[in-house]
Amino acid sequence: MINSYTRFAASTLVLQVLTIAISGAFVLKHFPPIHVMNGVIAIIIAALLLKAKWKWTPVFGILYGLLFSILTVPSFVITMFRPIDPAYNAMREASNPFFGISFLTALLVLTVLISSVAGLLVNLGKITEGPSWFPKLKAAIYGAAAMALLTSIYLQLHWVTGINxxxxxxxxxxxxxxxxxxxxxxxxxxxxxxxxxxxxxxxxxxxxxxxxxxxxxxxxxxxxxxxxxxxxxxxxxxxxxxxxxxxxxxxxxxxxxxxxx
The missing domain is CATH 2.60.40.420 (Cupredoxins -  blue copper proteins)
Structure with missing residues (x-):
């Protein structure tokens, strides 16, 4: 049972893989193991959400959203106000491309979590599918993803130090x-x-x-x-x-x- 919420979760997972690929190639210039693991899991779950017709399939998206929300969202919020590691305080540097990528990753994992929950509720007959505002929400998420990626790449290419x-x-x-x-x-x-x-x-x-x-x-x-x-x-x-x-x-x-x- 594949519904619009489940498909949205799958497309968001694909966006997550694209974010990991772009950040590794242009911003980080390397691929840490946690990012590789994130991308592999995202691809596998996206395939399941698009192909498996079992009504409980959205549970995989929920598990992904919970796991990576725990790994990414708190650290993103905390580093906005204080450094987690004094040697690595990149989030508070001016014109830092890590900000866009970190914000986008946090946004995507939360979107996967919420849309997967909605997809499961539709399959269980708890809510109806296709509210009028849903296409606008998808467009906003896609737009935010595109802007965050473009901004991060631009800042990577034009890193500002503010020193002659x-x-x-x-x-x-x-x-x-x-x-x-x-x-x-x-x-x-x-x-x-x-x-x-x-x-x-x-x-x-x-x-x-x-x-x-x-x-x-x-x-x-x-x-x-x-x-x-x-x-x-x-x-x-x-x-x-x-x-x-x-x-x-x-x-x-x-x-x-x-x-x-």
Whole structure:
């Protein structure tokens, strides 16, 4: 028993797969295991909703909606007001493409949940199918999905730092290579706080460069530049790749020496 609500849930799942593909290719520039799992499950459930005629089939969409609502919606809401991880606070950065993708994912999983519940209720004879406002709701969801994807891709291509490019180029620079750190050692003199420019040229196996002894770190995806301000006392400090979502390269590391005046 396939009704309009069930078909809508299936089409929303396809949109979810498209969102995962676009965010992995253009925004994240990699595909974390949780996103791959999300996409595979979404495709399987979409096929079931479109092909299986059992009246309880919408339960699969409900289970998907519940699972991924728990995984995505609370984290999206929380990061709008405070950081979950001090080293990864991308949601609160200006002009960040993660916002559109995260909002869209939260919207889609909730839509799958609600439409699957409605589809099950229709199959059980609890509600009627096809209210007049339903086509407008579908159009709004599709429109929101298109706008979120286009906005996220645009922001990815036009990431704004709000800092003059020439100024940034003159800063002390650390470059994360595919399997090393450049330079592997750096020396500075104590005094004023220092701003470091950090460039991620790795194969995206490392997203966060950390100074563990200084409790300082900065998050960047591949081909992106980050800034970090430190004000260390004289001594020796390490800078290294910090594990994030199982992405880490232990060869990306170096030593910072702070000399006294």
């Amino acid at each position: 490019a020439t100024t940034v180029e003159q800063l002390p620079t650390l470059v994360m290579k595919s399997d090393s750190m450049e330079p592997p050692a750096m020396e500075i003199t104590e005094g004023e706080p220092i701003v470091l420019r950090i460039i991620n040229e790795s194969d995206n196996a490392c997203h966060i460069l950390s100074f563990p002894e200084l409790d300082a770190s900065v998050h960047m995806e591949r081909d992106r530049t980050g800034l970090l301000v430190i004000d260390p006392e004289p001594g020796t400090y390490t800078y290294q790749c910090k594990a994030h979502h199982d992405y880490v390269n232990e060869n990306i590391k170096g030593v910072l020496t702070v000399n006294p005046k």
